[in-house]
Amino acid sequence: MSSSATVARARIPGSKSITNRALLLAAAAQGETLLGAPLVSDDTLAFRDGLRELGVVITETADGDWLVDGLGGGPRGRASVWCADAGTAGRFLPVFAAAGSGEFNFDGSEQLRVRPLGPLVGAVEALGAQVLPGEGGGLPLRVRSTGLRGGELVLESGTSSQYLTGILLSAPLMHRPLTVRAPGLVSKPYVDMTLAMMRHFGGEPAVGPDGRIQVAAGGYRARDLRIEPDASTASYVFAGAAVAGRSVTVPGLGRDSLQGDLRFAEVLRLTGAEVEIGPDATTVTGTGELRGGFEVDMGDISDTFMTLAAIAPLADAPITITGIGHARLKESDRIAAMATNLRALGATVTDGPDWITITPGPLHPAEIACHRDHRIAMSFSVLGLRSPGITLDDPNCVSKTFPEFHQEFARLFG
């Protein structure tokens, strides 16, 4: 292991997924919850503002923590919510609203409007609310409801786990217990995170041997929570350490993390980096050399596939990433966007419906098309540590999850 004198400590902001789940759970709970070290970024501010529109009082402390005064149930009345680019807001908040009573409108950016929502719309209707989707079947959405009844539900989950999380988070607010089956579920670690966080707030989900999830009715109770650093965001500094031959630690992200994306550090081990996942921190020490010649299924941790794909041209043999078909339905078609940008830099790339192979070779300068996708900007910034002349057409799109990314990256690796 490297000596502590040479280990740089990264300042990684809070998890987007934990912040937005915690906001909703605290809003639904009876009592006041203090959320410590929340992520402050476009996605979490949209979520927080959305809850405020729905009548939840959220104040900021002098330390930057958020105090949420729970409604003790779903919202009541009328409201219009702007979800911006945030998939979590577009998928979690309409269900919360439907678990209350009134008429609620949801809309978001063009980017969010084209992302799929059909299975969630069908599920909320099956639970007893009236849902009027936009022309494409997704946002803008009008929800009219007097509460959700619970019961039995089948929810197609092959395009996103966020529908299931949306339903689960609001399940304890339904009139009766809910039993839900989610065929084809992708991104399962995010559902595990949802279940763990529901339990933190007094919810009682139980997973059966056949994967069916049962949730008791009975609401939530306020309970303070400190939010971990974001593991998907940490992937950029871990990959930076690997390709720059440096040692970087992320305090607060340890082996008990709620986030599946910490597994990216283990994927980096395949490239030859030294990885230590300790009780309270994760440290990656790189050699500057990258071993390739492997295939890895990143379906459970697809937000981080781009981090690996971007550095793959530096490896000594091809790298194939599989299981990532659902990554075509995010801020951009991420397989297509990675392939096109890598080819623009001179790399040899082949791709299929749910996989991509990158064959290493010399690169040349090019401008990266970010497609307003924060992860394209951050992934290619890592490659930029080793490949000169990479510029981004939209560096500011990182504000979706890490507004200070460029400053922190320069501090660590500049």
Ligand SMILES: O=C(O)C1=C[C@@H](OP(=O)(O)O)[C@@H](O)[C@H](O)C1
């Ligand atoms: O539940 C969540 O917080 C998330 C689930 C994942 O989406 P999918 O389930 O659509 O893969 C992930 O990509 C997204 O960034 C956050």
Ligand SMILES: C=C(OP(=O)(O)O)C(=O)O
């Ligand atoms: C897919 C992502 O976000 P969203 O929550 O909008 O789905 C992401 O952050 O990579």
